[in-house]
Amino acid sequence: MLIEKYELEVLTPPCEPGAERFTAVARLQTDIREVFPYLNATLRGAVYNPTAPAVTWTKGGHTVAFHPDRIAVSNVADRDAAIKEVDGLVKLVNRIWEQRDELTPDFVTHQRPTPMAVYKLLPGTNCKACGEPTCFTFALRLAAGQVQPEKCEPLWTDAYGEQREALLSLVEAGPGVAIGRAT
Numbered sequence: 001m002l003i004e005k006y007e008l009e010v011l012t013p014p015c016e017p018g019a020e021r022f023t024a025v026a027r028l029q030t031d032i033r034e035v036f037p038y039l040n041a042t043l044r045g046a047v048y049n050p051t052a053p054a055v056t057w058t059k060g061g062h063t064v065a066f067h068p069d070r071i072a073v074s075n076v077a078d079r080d081a082a083i084k085e086v087d088g089l090v091k092l093v094n095r096i097w098e099q100r101d102e103l104t105p106d107f108v109t110h111q112r113p114t115p116m117a118v119y120k121l122l123p124g125t126n127c128k129a130c131g132e133p134t135c136f137t138f139a140l141r142l143a144a145g146q147v148q149p150e151k152c153e154p155l156w157t158d159a160y161g162e163q164r165e166a167l168l169s170l171v172e173a174g175p176g177v178a179i180g181r182a183t
């Protein structure tokens with residue numbers, strides 16, 4: 001097990017005094033930088049910065065930052081949510097570390113697609129079936145890794161087969177498996 005112990009901190013972002021959302025930080029006793037290429041190989045949409053080193057990742061409505069000595073997750077509602085999110089991330093890191101012999105580490109920094117590049121491949125009908133008011137709003141969220149392409153139902157009809165394939169190639173340019181899918 002890579003991370004056996006950590007201390008949890010729940011912080012108000014310094015730029016938002018009085019904010020109702022918090023940032024949770026797990027302070028680690030073990031340096032976890034060796035797992036970063038495996039996180040990069042596994043978490044869909046992760047961005048690996050080998051210089052820092054760090055890995056950032058969007059999970060649902062949270063931005064997650066993995067640093068050698070800490071894991072930070074933004075936009076948590078309260079201490080209970082912080083405990084749940086951080087515990088899940090620690091388990092995720094440990095699981096990926098334990099699976100490393102079966103994974104190919106990825107040392108490449110994959111850039112996220114731009115919202116405009118995503119938007120150009122959507123049907124563009126603003127039908128709202130995905131729950132977003134416009135296709136561009138959906139594109140913003142998809143580019144940020146906050147929603148999955150499957151939420152755009154029209155895209156999965158025969159009429160948009162080529163666009164769908166192009167979009168999947170774009171958003172899945174980095175490797176990714178189910179373990180890392182944002183919900």
Ligand code: SF4
Nearest residue numbers: 126127128130135152
């Ligand atoms: S379901 Fe697809 S086509 Fe409809 S608004 Fe959402 S992104 Fe646009």
